[in-house]
Amino acid sequence: MAAASILSADFARLAEAVAIADPARDWVHCDVMDNHFVPNLTFGPLVVGAVRRFTTALVDTHLMIEDPVTLVPEFRRAGADQITVHLEACHDPGATLAAVRAGGARAGLALKPDTPLAQAERWLAELDLLLVMTVEPGFGGQAFMPGMIEKIRAAAAWRTTHGARYLIEVDGGIAPETGRRCREVGAEVFVAGHAIYGQSDPSAALAALRQAIA
Helix, strand or coil, X not given: CEEEEHHHCCHHHHHHHHHCCCCCCEEEEEEXXXXXXXXXXXXXXXXXHHHHHHCXXXXXXXXXXXXXXXXXXXXHHHCCCEEEEEHHHCCCHHHHHHHHHHCCCEEEEEECCCCCHHHHHHHHCCXXXXXXXXXXXXXXXXXXXXXXXXXHHHHXXXXXXXXXXXXXXXXXXCCHHHHHHHHHCCCCEEEECHHHHCCCCHHHHHHHHHHHHC
């Protein structure tokens, strides 16, 4: 499953950018940053709401914000189908994930590269999605961190051992080759921004990613 990240899209042509996602096989990924948890500022519920109007694909919303629990309802009302929060940003991860589910969204938990999988074990069994960051969060267009391959492998092994149901998503430096490497060790959802929207033909770039991760 490819998740096209609008972080790298042309916001003056957002409807056109979102339209390349095939609702039957792609997600649209929205990276929300607050300039506190990460050193960048992007957008809020209004843009997520616009994305919702432009597509019937799953709207995958990644909150890179401090203490996100208070904003979860707003993003859900805007149309987020899945809301992923960072373990490192939550004062109470369990309560935050519960708030996501209470609003009717799928619940995801994200881990920065330096955060061991073991720190998230308490919540893994209840997740719909585990997001393994393969770059430091905050900016698009960064290089993939090969050291994250083992974390992906460990996440897949934990899921099998414990009968968990979460999908494993990877985000950061994902392109056809790195996506293929992550797929081989258990990843199923592949967030790509620059590798799609930074290319001369985004539709063809998305098709190439789909083929690589099939």
